[in-house]
Amino acid sequence: KEEVNQKLFEKLDKDNVIENSREWLASVNPSWDHNDAVGVLKSWESIDTLVLEFVDSIANVLTAAGEEAVKNGSPESKLYHGIPEEGLSMAEANAKFGPTALGPAKSKGWVEVVAGKLKKKVDTIVDTTQQQLSGDLNAIPAKELLNFKKSRFVEEKKLNYCKVSKGPKYNIRKKELSDITVEMLKDDSWAQENFKFNVNSLGLVPESGYRHPLSKVKAEFKQIFLDMGFEEMPTFNFVENGFWNFDALFQPQQHPARESHDTFFLKSPATSHDFTEEYLDKVKTVHSVGGYGSLGWIYDWKLEEAEKNILRTHTTAVSARMLYKLAQTGFKPKKYFSIDRVFRNETLDATHLAEFHQVEGLVIDNDISLSNLIGVISEFFRRLGIDNIRFKPAFNPYTEPSMEIFGYHPMLKKWVELGNSGIFRPEMCLPMGLPEGARVAAWGLSLERPTMIKYGLDNIRAIFGNSINVNFIKNNPICMFPTETK
Ligand code: PHE
Numbered sequence: 001k002e003e004v005n006q007k008l009f010e011k012l013d014k015d016n017v018i019e020n021s022r023e024w025l026a027s028v029n030p031s032w033d034h035n036d037a038v039g040v041l042k043s044w045e046s047i048d049t050l051v052l053e054f055v056d057s058i059a060n061v062l063t064a065a066g067e068e069a070v071k072n073g074s075p076e077s078k079l080y081h082g083i084p085e086e087g088l089s090m091a092e093a094n095a096k097f098g099p100t101a102l103g104p105a106k107s108k109g110w111v112e113v114v115a116g117k118l119k120k121k122v123d124t125i126v127d128t129t130q131q132q133l134s135g136d137l138n139a140i141p142a143k144e145l146l147n148f149k150k151s152r153f154v155e156e157k158k159l160n161y162c163k164v165s166k167g168p169k170y171n172i173r174k175k176e177l178s179d180i181t182v183e184m185l186k187d188d189s190w191a192q193e194n195f196k197f198n199v200n201s202l203g204l205v206p207e208s209g210y211r212h213p214l215s216k217v218k219a220e221f222k223q224i225f226l227d228m229g230f231e232e233m234p235t236f237n238f239v240e241n242g243f244w245n246f247d248a249l250f251q252p253q254q255h256p257a258r259e260s261h262d263t264f265f266l267k268s269p270a271t272s273h274d275f276t277e278e279y280l281d282k283v284k285t286v287h288s289v290g291g292y293g294s295l296g297w298i299y300d301w302k303l304e305e306a307e308k309n310i311l312r313t314h315t316t317a318v319s320a321r322m323l324y325k326l327a328q329t330g331f332k333p334k335k336y337f338s339i340d341r342v343f344r345n346e347t348l349d350a351t352h353l354a355e356f357h358q359v360e361g362l363v364i365d366n367d368i369s370l371s372n373l374i375g376v377i378s379e380f381f382r383r384l385g386i387d388n389i390r391f392k393p394a395f396n397p398y399t400e401p402s403m404e405i406f407g408y409h410p411m412l413k414k415w416v417e418l419g420n421s422g423i424f425r426p427e428m429c430l431p432m433g434l435p436e437g438a439r440v441a442a443w444g445l446s447l448e449r450p451t452m453i454k455y456g457l458d459n460i461r462a463i464f465g466n467s468i469n470v471n472f473i474k475n476n477p478i479c480m481f482p483t484e485t486k
Contacts, residue, residue, distance in 0.1 A: 004032065004040050008164075009173070012050075018164040020055075034161070041164060047176050047194055048169040052162045059159045060137040060145065066153035074129035075101035080110045080120065087117030100151065104129075129153070169194070210473045213463055214357060217451040218339050221359055224383045225337040228376075230361065233318050235340035241272045243306035245317040247283050248275075248324065249398035250427040252297040253305045257313065264343050264354075266309035273307050279324065280306070282431035292430045311343035315360040316398070316444060320428070323364065323440065327433035333365040339447060350459045357447035359419075368439035370401060370423065377405060377421055377443050384450070390415065400425050405443065409453065416453075419445025 007028045011018055018024045025037050044050040062070065072078065079093060079101035090113070093102060102118075105111045112121040132140050133153055140148065148154040176196045184190035190199065211219075222232070246258055256262060275283075280303070282291075290296030312318075315338050322336055338360045346352045363376055374391060381389050388408040396402035399422020406415040421443030429440060448460055455476060461467050 003029075004037055008040075012164070012166055012170075016166060020161045021164060022159065022161040024164075038162065041162065044173075045167065048167040049173050050170070051165045051167045053165075054160055054162045056158060056160050058156050060149075060154050061157045062133060062137070063152055063155050066133050066148070069130055069153055070134045073127050074104070074133075076103075076105040076108065076110065077125060077127040077130065079105050080125055083111065083118055083120050087114065087119045089117060093118050205474070211478075212473055213455050213476050214447060214451050216476075216478050217454060218357070218447060221339055221384075221447070222337075224380065225361065227383070228335070228379065230335040230337040233315075233322050233336050233338040233360070235315055235318050235338045237318075238311055238341065238343070239266060239272075239309055240312040240317045241274070241306065242308045242310060243275050243280070243283070244320050245310060245312050245314070247287065247301075247306045248320040248428065248432070249316060250286065250425055251397040252287060252299065253302060254299065255397060258305070260345065262345055263313055264311040264345050266311070270309055271304075271307040272309050275306075279431065279433075286427045286431050292426045294425075294427050296427070311355075313344055314342050314444065315340055315358045316442070319360060319362050319442060320432075323362075323424075323429065323434065324432045326364070327429075331364075331435055331438055333363075335361075335363050337361045348461075350461070353448075353460055353464055356460075356464070358444055359447050360442070360444045362424075362440055362442035364434075364438055364440045366435075366437045366439070368423065368441050373403070373421060373423060373441035373443075376441060380443075381405075381407060381418070386418070389418070391421075394420065394422075396420060396422050398425055398428050399423055399442065405445070412453075416449075418449070419443055 008018075011024065021037060021041065022034055025032050025034055041050060041052055045052045069075070073081075075098055079097040082088070082097060083093075088096075090102075102111075108125075110120070110122055110125050111118055113119070129148075132144065133148070137145070137154060145154065149156070172192075172194060176194045178196045180190050180193075180195065180199070184193065225232070242253075242258065246255065247253070251257065283306075284301045284303075285291055285296075286294065287297050288299060288301040290298070318338055318340075319336065326332070326334060339357060341355055342358045343355045346354055348354065361376075361380065363372070365372075377391075378389060381387075386407045390406045390408075391403040392406060394402045394404040402420070402422035404420055405418045407418045408414075409416045421441070424440040424442055429438065430436070434440075448463065451463060452458070452460065455463070457463060462469070462472065
């Protein structure tokens with residue numbers, strides 16, 4: 001088999017094609033069986049190394065009688081040589097040499113009948129039948145060949161052969177493997193192998209376990225914060241009380257956000273009290289009579305309002321808890337972030353839902369200024385691939401100064417609001433026990449808006465809630481914001 005392969009590729013390398021496998025095989029080694037060789041050829045064909053084209057052909061071959069004539073002479077020559085000096089009776093001749101010998105011997109003028117006995121007519125003969133049958137049968141003139149067929153020395157036999165040419169994978173010429181090994185994966189040699197299976201197939205898409213687009217964007221944002229040295233805040237509590245959500249942030253109790261048409265209140269448990277009396281007193285004082293150089297809001301601050309349980313309206317409630325803890329455990333410069341769910345009692349429409357996700361970031365350090373705030377926010381958005389941002393003065397109960405952040409949307413070709421920011425007011429930071437010089441630059445934005453922009457959606461209900469299309473979740477690519485500016 002190895003030898004067949006060697007000769008085979010030698011020939012094809014040289015001539016590109018083998019017109020007739022039978023003839024080629026006979027010329028290389030007549031002892032090889034054609035069927036065996038075809039088996040080898042077919043295995044190469046199955047892996048596209050070779051292309052085979054089978055051809056049916058008729059070949060002239062010797063019959064057993066033909067073979068005998070080649071070996072020991074034609075029947076007529078046997079008859080001639082078998083006639084003794086005194087001659088042979090016709091009966092004896094027929095019995096010994098058969099009925100086919102006499103006719104040709106007579107017609108060739110080798111024998112004659114004298115007085116009822118068969119006698120030699122010539123001294124020597126040339127057995128042309130034997131000569132012709134010994135040579136190339138295809139070279140025998142048609143008329144004589146037909147006679148050989150009639151006298152059953154030659155017969156026609158169906159013989160197929162194939163035309164062999166190079167296949168599309170001729171140069172790979174490798175056997176198909178049924179296993180891919182660790183070694184092949186390690187040294188990348190699998191790429192040079194042939195496999196019984198398709199290694200280029202993408203495979204079946206799993207039927208479950210898709211990451212939601214919001215979760216993909218969240219992972220991207222989280223990475224940016226982590227890259228910038230931020231620590232994640234624990235945002236696992238959806239339920240807050242008014243104290244941490246509003247009062248600690250110096251948001252007055254008459255503020256419209258604290259009405260039931262803006263905020264969800266809990267029926268059970270309706271209240272909670274997880275703040276110290278000392279801190280409560282300070283917050284109460286700064287709201288009702290002022291302090292730290294501030295006049296406060298000047299109103300009758302009520303503990304009942306602070307104790308009301310609500311679904312948190314922003315993750316800034318968690319920022320407040322974290323800053324209070326930092327003040328109590330000893331102030332250090334910190335960078336915090338969170339990305340989690342918040343709840344607002346909104347009228348639902350294409351851009352508003354009752355629950356959404358907020359991205360929150362804050363930096364606390366000594367002598368933080370507005371330019372630090374602009375710098376850190378610009379860097380954050382730069383890492384999201386948004387270079388072109390603008391700040392607009394705004395109002396926020398717990399920040400001063402406050403700035404809305406706008407980004408230029410190249411697809412929409414307009415400035416869109418990205419979020420809100422500011423420096424937390426002293427009325428918020430000082431009652432917590434943070435040192436005078438410590439400043440907090442903070443900002444917040446929705447997770448949904450950049451996700452909608454990223455995935456080209458104009459309706460928030462397409463990414464959140466019960467009307468989302470499952471195929472949308474399945475088919476969308478992972479989220480990648482450029483991490484380098486152009
Ligand atoms: N909490 C604000 C909001 O709900 C966002 C914000 C966070 C603003 C921090 C300023 C500072 O939109």
